[in-house]
Amino acid sequence: MKKAGRLVLRIFLGLVFAIGLVLIFNEPIKNWLVSTMSERQMNVSRQQIQQNELAKGEFNFSKVKSINTQQVVQAAVKSDASVIGKLAIPAVGMHLPIVKGLSDTALSTGGGTMKPDQVMGQGNYALAGHYMTNKGILFSPLESTQLGQRIYLTDLEHVYTYEITWKKIVDPTAVYLINDVAGTAMVTLITCADGGVNRWAVRGHLINTTVANKQTLAVFAP
Secondary structure, eight states: OHHHHHHHHHHHHHHHHHHHHHHHHHHHHHHHHHHHHHHHHTTOOHHHHHHHTTOOOOOOGGGOOOOOHHHHHHHHHHOOOOEEEEEEEGGGTEEEEEESSOOHHHHTTSEEESSTTOOTTSSEEEEEOOBOSSTTSBTGGGGGOOTTOEEEEEOSSEEEEEEEEEEEEEOTTOGGGGSOOTTOOEEEEEEEEGGGTEEEEEEEEEEEEEEOOTTGGGGGOO
16 A cells, blocks of 8 residues: 555656646747747748738637637647738847738737738738737837837838837727728737736838838848
């Protein structure tokens, strides 16, 4: 009986140790997977973008939940994010794929489009992304942006340059921020703030449009 008791104790301690390891490495594993997916999807081609633009995407805001390891693993396994462009804010080291919709896979990979009919360089091009504890991943760098810095978008046909003109912490109900403003071409980027209680909203206005080529696309390289 004593031997059986010791065996049970060893098994229990082994389980506790294993759980402890999972808890310790859970966040680093999640961060590594997200970074890997983002970098891989930045290799998208113009042909792939054209195909992905036909995808329907998911735009139900109520289904967007805080990112977790299970969600990231599932996204990595599926590897079916519909990448339709690239986003860069070089001043804060932000280089991400733009993905159609707000599905778990999309938001585990890069910035998700918030409206189904968005067109780069026209209206209010709104993107949402997760804020990570690792400040260099997904939309976390938005917190460090400053007025006057440049935001770049590309569909690999053109490169659209925006200048940051507005930045503010807003209430989660401020969905009006993604609405178009007549006669104005801008980009709106949204992520969590204050531990998820509020949102960072960063807005830039279009100042230049150029043809996508090796020179103009260099800004999207990390």
